[in-house]
Every structure is written in C-alpha cells, then in structure tokens.
Amino acid sequence: MKKIALVGNPNSGKSTVFNHLTGLNNKVGNFPGVTVEKQTGIFALPNDETAEILDLPGLYSLYPNTEDERIALEVLLDQQNPDFPDAVMYVASATQLDRQLLLLTQIIDFGFPTILVINMIDEAKEKNISIDFTRLSTQLGIPVLGVSARTGENMEQIASLLYQIPVQKLAAPFRYLSENDLSIVEIMKPVMGIENPYRTSLIAHHFEKLTFLSAEKKQEIDEALKQTPLKKLDLQVKEIMGRYDKLGLIFQSAVTQKREKNALSQKIDRWLTHPWIGILIYLAIMLLVFQSLYSWASYPMDWIDQGIGACSDLLKNVMPDVWYTHLLTDGVLAGFAGILVFVPQIVLLFLFISLLEEVGYMARVAFLFDGLLRRFGLNGRSLVGLISGGACAIPAIMSTRTINNSKERLITILVIPFISCSARIPVYTILVGFVVPSVTVWGFLNAQGLVFMGLFFLGIFAALGTALILKFFIKAKEESFLMLELPPYRIPHWRNVMMNLKNQLGAFIFNAGKIILFISIFLWFLVSFGPGDSMELAEIKARNEAQISQLDSKNTENAIAAARIEASYAGIMGKKIEPLISPMGFDWRIGIALITSFAAREVFVSTMSTLYSSGNQDEDTETLRQRMASQKDANGIPFFTWPRALSLVVFYVLALQCMSTLAVVKRETNSWKWPILQFFYMGAMAYLLSWFIYAIWG
Amino acid sequence: MNLSQFKVGQQGIIRGYDDPLIAGRLMTMGLLPGKEVQLVRKSIMGECFYIQSETMVLAIRRREGEKIQIEE
Numbered sequence: 001m002k003k004i005a006l007v008g009n010p011n012s013g014k015s016t017v018f019n020h021l022t023g024l025n026n027k028v029g030n031f032p033g034v035t036v037e038k039q040t041g042i043f044a045l046p047n048d049e050t051a052e053i054l055d056l057p058g059l060y061s062l063y064p065n066t067e068d069e070r071i072a073l074e075v076l077l078d079q080q081n082p083d084f085p086d087a088v089m090y091v092a093s094a095t096q097l098d099r100q101l102l103l104l105t106q107i108i109d110f111g112f113p114t115i116l117v118i119n120m121i122d123e124a125k126e127k128n129i130s131i132d133f134t135r136l137s138t139q140l141g142i143p144v145l146g147v148s149a150r151t152g153e154n155m156e157q158i159a160s161l162l163y164q165i166p167v168q169k170l171a172a173p174f175r176y177l178s179e180n181d182l183s184i185v186e187i188m189k190p191v192m193g194i195e196n197p198y199r200t201s202l203i204a205h206h207f208e209k210l211t212f213l214s215a216e217k218k219q220e221i222d223e224a225l226k227q228t229p230l231k232k233l234d235l236q237v238k239e240i241m242g243r244y245d246k247l248g249l250i251f252q253s254a255v256t257q258k259r260e261k262n263a264l265s266q267k268i269d270r271w272l273t274h275p276w277i278g279i280l281i282y283l284a285i286m287l288l289v290f291q292s293l294y295s296w297a298s299y300p301m302d303w304i305d306q307g308i309g310a311c312s313d314l315l316k317n318v319m320p321d322v323w324y325t326h327l328l329t330d331g332v333l334a335g336f337a338g339i340l341v342f343v344p345q346i347v348l349l350f351l352f353i354s355l356l357e358e359v360g361y362m363a364r365v366a367f368l369f370d371g372l373l374r375r376f377g378l379n380g381r382s383l384v385g386l387i388s389g390g391a392c393a394i395p396a397i398m399s400t401r402t403i404n405n406s407k408e409r410l411i412t413i414l415v416i417p418f419i420s421c422s423a424r425i426p427v428y429t430i431l432v433g434f435v436v437p438s439v440t441v442w443g444f445l446n447a448q449g450l451v452f453m454g455l456f457f458l459g460i461f462a463a464l465g466t467a468l469i470l471k472f473f474i475k476a477k478e479e480s481f482l483m484l485e486l487p488p489y490r491i492p493h494w495r496n497v498m499m500n501l502k503n504q505l506g507a508f509i510f511n512a513g514k515i516i517l518f519i520s521i522f523l524w525f526l527v528s529f530g531p532g533d534s535m536e537l538a539e540i541k542a543r544n545e546a547q548i549s550q551l552d553s554k555n556t557e558n559a560i561a562a563a564r565i566e567a568s569y570a571g572i573m574g575k576k577i578e579p580l581i582s583p584m585g586f587d588w589r590i591g592i593a594l595i596t597s598f599a600a601r602e603v604f605v606s607t608m609s610t611l612y613s614s615g616n617q618d619e620d621t622e623t624l625r626q627r628m629a630s631q632k633d634a635n636g637i638p639f640f641t642w643p644r645a646l647s648l649v650v651f652y653v654l655a656l657q658c659m660s661t662l663a664v665v666k667r668e669t670n671s672w673k674w675p676i677l678q679f680f681y682m683g684a685m686a687y688l689l690s691w692f693i694y695a696i697w698g
Numbered sequence: 699m700n701l702s703q704f705k706v707g708q709q710g711i712i713r714g715y716d717d718p719l720i721a722g723r724l725m726t727m728g729l730l731p732g733k734e735v736q737l738v739r740k741s742i743m744g745e746c747f748y749i750q751s752e753t754m755v756l757a758i759r760r761r762e763g764e765k766i767q768i769e770e
Binding site: 096234261276368371372483485487488 | 750
C-alpha cells in the first residue's frame, strides 16, 4: 500500500481534504514519544488499490523550531521511519496562495513525488482570484489540481493523480543550494550517505534536534562540520528570501487577484478581540459551555446510569448468585458505566471546541489571554480546560490538545484536577453540613454557601499556585512564542466537527477506557474478597447480632454489607492506612471510603452510607448526615466534629481521588510518569493542609 | 523604529528583523521585509499585538514586535 503524506500550512483546509478523502476510514494516535496527534486514513485508488494517508500537523516550514515541525521533518527525512511517505500531497488555500507555497518548495527539494491540491477554489471564484493551473503546473514541475473540499468539487480527481504518482517525473529542485551549503553537503555525504543535497543540508543545520540520529552519529556529524564555518540562521533567512523571490515570479505569471482585506472578519474582530469587551464575550461563551456540561449533560448521564443499573439488575436476576455474576455486574458493568458516563460531557465540550476552532475563534482567544496566562506558564487556550474542569476533569484534560506548546499544555493538564468538579459536589454537600450550620450571615448569604464557595476558590488557588511553581520546574522543549495567524472567520464544516468528535470519543473510550475498566474490576475485587473465609465469618456474625437485636430484613442486609466490607481487602487496607491518615482525623471507615471513592469521588457517599448503615440504603444526604453525626468514638464523644469534617472536605478538594483522571492524563501525556507524579503531589498537598487543619482545631 | 513603538492604528513598511528565529517564523508565515504592516489593536495591558499585513492577520507578543524593524 502506498503511503501518502498530507502536508500544508495551518488554515489551508488540509483537514477538510483529509476528512473528505478518508471518510470514516481513519484513526487517531500519537507520534511515538510525543503528544502530537497523528491521524492516518485509508483512501481508495483506481483498480482496487488503496493508499494510506498520513495527515502531518499544519506547518509553515520544515525548519524544526516547533515540536510539530520537528516531527514532520523527521518523518520526511528518516527513511527508516515507519511513516516515511512514498509521495506527498500538498494542500494550499486558493485564497492565500501567495504565502502558502514556501513549504511546498521545500518538499519538492526533498525529492518526493508531489502533487499540489489547491483548495477552496469556490471561495477564490467569489473573490475574483483566477488561477492558471496549467501554467502553475509547468512552472513548479508537478501536477496541480484545483478543488473545493467543502463542496466536493474536483475531489474525485485526486485519486487518479495519486494513482499516477509512480510514473510521475520528479520535479527539478526548486532552489539550488548556496556555495556555503554545497560545501557542507560535500562534507556530510560520507557521514550520512544521503544523495539528496537539500536533505543533507537540513540535517547538517538541525542535527542536534533530530531524535532519529544516534548520539554517535551526531558526534560524527559534529566532528565533520568542524571543518567548515556554518552560519545557520542567517543562511536560513537568505534561503527563505530566495524561495520567495522565485515563488513571486511564478505567482505573478499564474495568478491574478486583488489584495482585499477581509472586511467582515475585521468588523467582527472589532468586538471579539476588543481588549476587555472581547474578554467579557469569551467569559460569556465559557459560561454557556459550563452550563451545558453542568446541567444539560446531567440528563443523558442519568440515562446511562439508569440503563446500566437496569442491565445490572437484569443480570443479577437471571444469573446465579455467584462470584462471576458480581464480577460482571459490580466490576465490569460498573466499569463500563464509569466510562460511558463521561461521554455526554465529552461530546458537548468537543462540539463547542470544534465549532469555535472551525469558526476561527480559538486563535482570537489566544490573542486575548496570552499576556495574562503566560505569567502562570499557561496558554490562552488553557482557559477552556480550566473552566470546563469545573464540570469534569476528563473532557477538560482532553481539550488541552489544542494547545500547541508542550510545556503550557502539560502544566494545564497537571493543574486542571484541582478545579472542583461536579463529582465533588455530593461529598461537599455531606460534609459542609458538619462544618457550618445552614444559617444566614450578613443578612442574605448562606453560611454553607460561603463555605462551598471557599472550597471552589481553594481549588482555583491551588491550580494557579501549582502552575506558577511548575512553570519553573518543567523544561520547555521549544521556544515559547505566540506569532499566530488569525484566520478569517468562516462557517464551520459539519464533517470536520463530527470527525473531531468521533476521534476524541474513540480516543477516550479505547485508551483511557481500558484503564478505567481495569481499575474498576480491581476495586470490585478489593471490596468483594477478603483473606480466607473472613468475609463469610463476618457475615455470619453480623446475621447473628442482627437476630439478637431483632432487626428487620432490610436493616439486617445493611448490617451484613457493612460487616462484609469491613472484613474485605478494602476494609483491611482501610485499617492498615489508619495510622497514616489519623493525623488528618480520619479513621479506618473513612480510609475505606478513600479507597473505594477512587472509582469516582461521589462513591464516597455510597460507601459511607454502607459503613454507617443501620437504616435504609436509599436515604437522602440529610439522614446520612444525621447518622454520621450520631457516630461516637471510643470515648463516647461525637466522631464527626467540624474540624474533622473540614479536614476531610479539604482533602477531597485537593487530592487526585479519581482513577479516570489518572487514565486520561496517562493517555494525553503518553506516559505514566506524569499521572503518578500528579497523584503524589496532589495527595501531598491534600495531606499537609488537612493535617494542618486537624492539628490546629481538632 | 520597531513595531512595539507603534501607536494603535499606525502603519509602516517592514525593513527587517533583529532576531533570526523570529525572522524565520514570521517570514515563513509570509510577513516579508518590504511588506506594509499595521498595528490594529493591542490586548489588555498591551501584551499582545493584533497586526495586519495585506490579507493576513497575525497575533504576536510585544517582545516579538520589538524585533520587527519598521519604517513609517
């Protein structure tokens, strides 16, 4: 199968072309070792042949100044790279042809069979831009095709062009090398053994950054180059100018256009990029996004919960009451629920993000907030993640994919889980009642509401403070710069939005989902099994005691459930960690809840109600709180004092008590290093602050 | 003078760049010496510039603007 690399500038409509060609036959992954997204798709050629298309990130050049550019350069330089293409399909926008062809001239000089696909010819017609495709083709020496990926015009001709690539004559080099470069190429040839002079010269200029070269090879190149002075960056500027000069001549002879500014985009930008009105508009949009995640998503989330619950009940009814039934219902199905329950929020958030991105708005957000957020090591686009983190960290962390600076993206990912998400609300609701009574202060404010707000602010402070610290510890892989093109506003293309949604969902379900399912089954094992027959003994004992105190059947069930979990591995672990957590004022029961609520923070509430059960299972928070309040310690003093409750709730604000977050951070950072580090520093902060609170007031 | 010394709305011709890295990036984007450029607006606290050259609109940082030499 032929491998075709899809190359082009940002805003060339490259992904619209890709989506049109490959349809649903595509998959998303990462380039090895980095977090840069890699999309590949299968595309049918004539005579039952197929081609694999690799969508490289949008680039302006092959000089490796950004991570995207470095990866693209490595794919195109290293013939051993599994993605090394047989040919290149270059996409440029007909409306900006004068400045989107520089990269093409580099590709031609790399010696790839290349076709030029000029996209958006429908828009160009509207703007009275006329392009002489034949002349362009003869001047560049490659086939040129005008298409519109949006309307589908001429798209069917791409297949036959790609099919003919093996018999296509290679274009002559676009630019011959300078004398200085030629002498470098002569020196490099015996070292690298590459025939193509332009490839060889780019390796000579940038070998330090190229990861496919071994350390020995780099040393060898370094030695060889000592023979000649190498003025890298000045040469680069000269080279760019040389390429543009020649392109300018070609452009003049083949394209006629009036240089009009985009009046509509200018008018819209007067408001949307206004220094402070723009910020207000952005916050209003984010409020809408937040509202949708927080309230609209709750309906489908409830349906998923109920649907899985119904499935689980059904299975319990038709299958024998043995361990594998429970594995299926309480382990596997619960795990699926834990994956599917995030789907509505992910869909909604990415629907918004893709729309805003497609319209061209996200680039404006970077302009508005870059100055403010850079102080925290964050990016204008980090705000999407931080704000939607208030609903759920999972879609929020996934949204950081649009941040192209790897350091800013990593910091955003690492601080998002500090923002109080909706799963913490049930925990706060239970515990805040112990901290303050529901009274009115200053005439109109509810004291509990104020504590709630304080908890939210604690999360935000922790996030920003941590970002400030991480800024100094995380090394930047690339120079931080803005220099961002603000594309003209355009109507979003539904296919791009849908493809993006499908890809993000797929990535979550098949990558993070695996980990969530695994941990869910593990947690089920911890609460369902104990050493030897300890759980059976505990059950018999509890049943006898229930009989003696003449409990009704429901209370007996609950007492048994409490006794069983106490005897399980989870119970044993809870007791084991009691010495560790007692400085914070926690006992072994809370220890069990900490372990089980790792599945999802709201599980804290159901575990507590099992452990403190002497009443109904399905009681509301008020009765659970009353029962927790009636708990006495060994000395007969109420156990849940307000310092203890405050310490516990602060622990839940700061600790990373969520397996799904860990799974998604692993997926997004492409390594276990960051989720593990994050788990421990968030845990350490939670421990220290809770311990401090309990030590002072406890 | 350089672009960061411009007032909002001011126009000029790019003469060159003081930083080869920034030059490389901006030139590959199409902001070439000899082209006309206008500082359309600044973001809050003047940290970022919204600039326009022919049909192209760019957002750059003030630090990046300092490296663009402009002639009025």
